[in-house]
Amino acid sequence: MGNDAERQAESKKILERVAREAGSDAATFLGATARRTGAHLAARDADPEDAIEMWGSRIGRMLGLVITIGLFVWLVVYLLRG
Numbered sequence: 001m002g003n004d005a006e007r008q009a010e011s012k013k014i015l016e017r018v019a020r021e022a023g024s025d026a027a028t029f030l031g032a033t034a035r036r037t038g039a040h041l042a043a044r045d046a047d048p049e050d051a052i053e054m055w056g057s058r059i060g061r062m063l064g065l066v067i068t069i070g071l072f073v074w075l076v077v078y079l080l081r082g
Helices: 002-041 051-081
Strands: none
Touching: 002 051
16 A cells, blocks of 8 residues: 555656656747757858858748748638629
8 A cells, every 4th residue: 555655756756747847848948949940040050161152041031931921821812802
């Protein structure tokens, strides 16, 4: 009986810790996603020695973002007008 009570207490502690950590991870997840997106758009993965590659990546990624936002706005306007 004592072993079963110990296992239940340990399981309860683990579940409480997971619940605490999961609650605070939403802000952390959003922050990490924003940092990754910023790094991607800034072309931090490109070779810093090659200025053409870096600026080409930045321009292409920003252009892709602008086109995506434009298409999304067009779709919303199209759907709202019927």
